[in-house]
Amino acid sequence: MTATPRPRHLLDFQGWTPERLTALLDNADTMAQVLDRPVRKVPALQGLTVCTAFFENSTRTRISFELAARRMSADVVSFAAGASSLSKGESLRDTVEVLTAYKVDAYVVRHGVAGAAHLVARYSGKPVINAGDGRRAHPTQALLDAYTVRQEFGTLEGKTVAIVGDVRHSRVARSNAELLPKLGAKVVLCGPATLLPADLAALPGVTLTTDPQEAVRGAHAVMALRLQQERMDAGYLASLAEYADTYQVNERLMREAESGAIALHPGPMNRDLEISSDTADGPRSRIVRQVENGQAVRMSVLYHLLVGRE
Amino acid sequence: MTPKATILTTDEIRRALTRIAHEIVERNRGAENLALIGIHTRGIPLAARLAAKLGELEGVEVPTGRLDITLYRDDLTEIARQPIIRETQVPFDLARRRVVLVDDVLYTGRTVRAALDALIDLGRPEGIQLAVLVDRGHRELPIRADYVGKNLPTARTEVVKVRLTETDGVDLVELHDVETLR
Numbered sequence: 157m158t159a160t161p162r163p164r165h166l167l168d169f170q171g172w173t174p175e176r177l178t179a180l181l182d183n184a185d186t187m188a189q190v191l192d193r194p195v196r197k198v199p200a201l202q203g204l205t206v207c208t209a210f211f212e213n214s215t216r217t218r219i220s221f222e223l224a225a226r227r228m229s230a231d232v233v234s235f236a237a238g239a240s241s242l243s244k245g246e247s248l249r250d251t252v253e254v255l256t257a258y259k260v261d262a263y264v265v266r267h268g269v270a271g272a273a274h275l276v277a278r279y280s281g282k283p284v285i286n287a288g289d290g291r292r293a294h295p296t297q298a299l300l301d302a303y304t305v306r307q308e309f310g311t312l313e314g315k316t317v318a319i320v321g322d323v324r325h326s327r328v329a330r331s332n333a334e335l336l337p338k339l340g341a342k343v344v345l346c347g348p349a350t351l352l353p354a355d356l357a358a359l360p361g362v363t364l365t366t367d368p369q370e371a372v373r374g375a376h377a378v379m380a381l382r383l384q385q386e387r388m389d390a391g392y393l394a395s396l397a398e399y400a401d402t403y404q405v406n407e408r409l410m411r412e413a414e415s416g417a418i419a420l421h422p423g424p425m426n427r428d429l430e431i432s433s434d435t436a437d438g439p440r441s442r443i444v445r446q447v448e449n450g451q452a453v454r455m456s457v458l459y460h461l462l463v464g465r466e
Numbered sequence: 467m468t469p470k471a472t473i474l475t476t477d478e479i480r481r482a483l484t485r486i487a488h489e490i491v492e493r494n495r496g497a498e499n500l501a502l503i504g505i506h507t508r509g510i511p512l513a514a515r516l517a518a519k520l521g522e523l524e525g526v527e528v529p530t531g532r533l534d535i536t537l538y539r540d541d542l543t544e545i546a547r548q549p550i551i552r553e554t555q556v557p558f559d560l561a562r563r564r565v566v567l568v569d570d571v572l573y574t575g576r577t578v579r580a581a582l583d584a585l586i587d588l589g590r591p592e593g594i595q596l597a598v599l600v601d602r603g604h605r606e607l608p609i610r611a612d613y614v615g616k617n618l619p620t621a622r623t624e625v626v627k628v629r630l631t632e633t634d635g636v637d638l639v640e641l642h643d644v645e646t647l648r
Contacts, residue, residue: 179550182550182551183550183551185553186534186537186552186553189553189554190537193587193588194587194588195588197587198587199537199583200536200537200538200539228537459537459551
């Protein structure tokens, strides 16, 4: 096992070696077994308190984290920005300091601004898991995507994952582009030129293309990204219909991929826009599996960050 | 890494396990409805060996499983810098079975307590017994073994090192001073 110190936070994948990431995915296998037992709970985090601090709307990620923490016997306190003193003008720093005074042991943070999780880490001095910050990173989603691909093919080594859609606004795409090559996979990012930031081509193991057929050719997994329609006003796209016609992940596009290729989507889906219903619900789809895997992967992340800490 | 003493040789380990197998049969009036579950790491090969001996003695195949107790430990700060969880595999129904937990060394009892919790989360066995190759004392919990290969009074400054062919290439139990292992 690597001699580098165990990372204190999961804000992105900086400082996470391939060996440590592999161990994290290996432990997720064990967590998945726990979730299949008659008693879906282990006492590993008994006595610890995890705060889910969500400054942005979320259903699946928040519930997934809360269940993961509870499955590990941690106490969970939830913080929703809309119903908090933040709406009275309290700063993020003050809020975190109050929560820390209540003896919170770890934070799961989602925020609309990139870097917010880093601030919570600095103010709290406790382990922080980034559950999505702005457009920057969503590491646990990337981990569960990686886990789902690995579960399907037994390895990530030599596999190609095509990620199609609104790459520009997607923290999921960025985190996958950072993570998957560390684990031996290739990533092809694909979308209209207006939604495909050229700087991502500098990442090792990542290529860019505006041609969806080219992106998907030879891919073992094809991930459709949610088209963030709230961005439409910015003039990134001519029309939704045109976008769907070219970039929708559907059976026609999937035929270009490897014969056993799987379809992924981080959710929530715009059905029949970025992904067709027949693909989302079809035999190649692993979208429900991604949601199931989210809990096991997040249990493993909590375990890695919280167990054995003084 | 010179040991202070050899506690059990290859032959003595074999004889101890043979005796434990006989005791298991005697106490349970046979080997029907028994199961052996080894605690990671060295409890697993010991459980397999005991199962083979029970098969020879009674002509029945006793199922074996493996238990990782990492998620049940109460001394998590002692987990290594990289906490690895190994596989738990109990491929049979525990209900109406008498389970013999198998481990190499019984010391504070905390590992066994964790194993009991883990086992009960997997099902409801009719009864649980404990077999260990070495009982070195210094219990911190009210736990005792039903079958013991060797009772060995030790000091806390000593380490009992069990080596088995399956995991270490040789069958040997040695006593070391903590200092010499550092």
